[in-house]
Amino acid sequence: MRNRLKDVAERAGVSVKTVSNVVNGYAHVRPETRARVEAVIAELNYRPNLTARSLRTGRTGVIALAVPELDIPYFAELVRHVVDAAAAHDWTVLIDQTGGSPDRERIVADGIRDQLIDGLIFSPLALTGAELARRADTRPMVLLGERDDHGPADHVAVDNVAAAREITAHLIASGRRRIAAIGAQRATSGASARMRLTGYKEALAAARIRFDPRRVAAAANWHRADGAAAVRKLLDSGVRPDALFCFNDTLALGAMRALHERGLRVPDDVAVVGFDDIEDGRFSTPTLTTVAPDKEEIARLAVELLAKRLAPGADGAPAELTAGHRLELRESA
Template identity: 70%
Template sequence: MRHRLKDVAERAGVSVKTVSNVVNGYIHVRPDTRARVLEAIAALDYRPNISARNLRRGRTGIIALAVPELDIPYFAELAKHVVSAAARHDLTVLIDQTNGDPEQERLVASGIRDHMIDGLILSPLALAGADLDASATTTPMVLLGERVTHGQADHVAIDNVAAAQDVTAHLVALGRRRIAAIGAQHTAEAATARLRLAGYSEALRAAGLARDEELIVPALAWHRADGAEAMRALLAAGARPDAVVCFNDTLALGAMRALHDAGLRVPDDVAVVGFDDIEDGRFSVPTLTTVAPDKADLARIAVDLLAARLAATDPPPREQTVPHRLIPRESTGTALSPHP
């Protein structure tokens, strides 16, 4: 039988209100009274009915995380961290996949599921700022990735320009001079690709190296197959690089496979770097040098911002930049240790 607050109150000899105060962490409860209530809770194995509590507050206790693709390891790892961060706020996470489809992202952003959720964490891929502004909803929202609107949503991201500068400068410091870039995208919405290309270009300029357009290879998607195809195209064109900056780790893993198939050695012939620090890169052969965003911190900040927005009345939008760090590994010949 599921025990109620009333049962705990009777066993502890206090009022239902006092039990509620203890359960909800109210500090102004006498220590001896708190001890009796906690003893009664333990004896009865009482567990608060979160659903009922949320209904009384007009809440579901559920938030949504909408990402483009769950089979991209970065988003899968991020989702894991969001679930953990949400649990600390007694929130359940509904995971949604948009496939980067503009209509699906528009539906999510417009609050199409607002009868099911209290708030939304959205990583848009296809929508521009005007799309999101036109989809304005009363559902509290936090945006991940690049800033695509100046509306009432909070925003969390890494500094992609600085991150791309860091990995490109790392290759320059190793003596690499023909540094390619894989993952360029030229659509209006491809903000991440544009910023990483800008950081790559700025690092070349700072090193006194000319940007060679033959070394910049587009990729409409950022999967392993796209990285392999881009690297094969680069080699077939005769534009032999001595290093390549891939705009995410899955592109880099595909590029390394294509280099292996072509009889080229990583890093001896071509050094390779990626972005995101996915787990696969720590166990590839060679292990992958990468930019590591603090995914756990990104998830924590996003959930904390959303929880604060749920508790407040229309707070101003907030911007948070999450730190990143360069992790040198075997794919540039600079592993810090023999272990991933």
């Protein structure tokens, strides 16, 4: 027979309201009381009745997370952190992949599974702030990723310009001067690329190194094959860099493969750095120096913002929050 909230309360010697507060993650519960209730929940294998809660509160306990590509390791790792952060609120996460398609992103923004979810965490590539402001769905939404415009929803990102400037400055401090940038994009979906290119240029300017557009290699997508192709094209054009700033780690892994094919050693001949700190970079040969966005903090802040918007009486202007980052200095630079 399924245990009820009342059974947990009686066993723990507390009120039903206290058990409900613990189950729903409310902060104002004494630590010793919380520990006692959690022990009884585990002992009785209590699981909330989500159907009853939905009828009572109008909430399903399900949120959606929409990202461009699940096979990009950064997004796969971010998804894991969002699922972990949502679990603290007893939320289930419905995951969707948009492919960066404008049509698919509009479907997501206008109400993915609108009878099932309470809110949306969304990393769009194609839609502008103006397009997102016109969404039909009124459920709370938190945006992830780099954006040129602010609003119309809460937004969490890292400071891409500062991070790119710092990783480029690291290359300069190690004695590199012919630093190429891999991953430039011209499409409207390239906010990350534009910000990282800006940081790269700022670091060069601060070191009085002339910016050379021939050392900027475009990549429509940021996969391993795109990094390898961009470096081959760069070398074939006669450019001889002594370092590569790749705009994400998968580009960097592809770039290192292309350098190996051309007989160039990393980091002896060409230093290589990336961005994202994916797990693969910790096991490549050589291991990859990179910018490490705090993915756990990004996920936690996004979930916290969504929880605030779902709270009764929630209001206020959209929040712009910046998560931390650090440089992970390894063998490649």
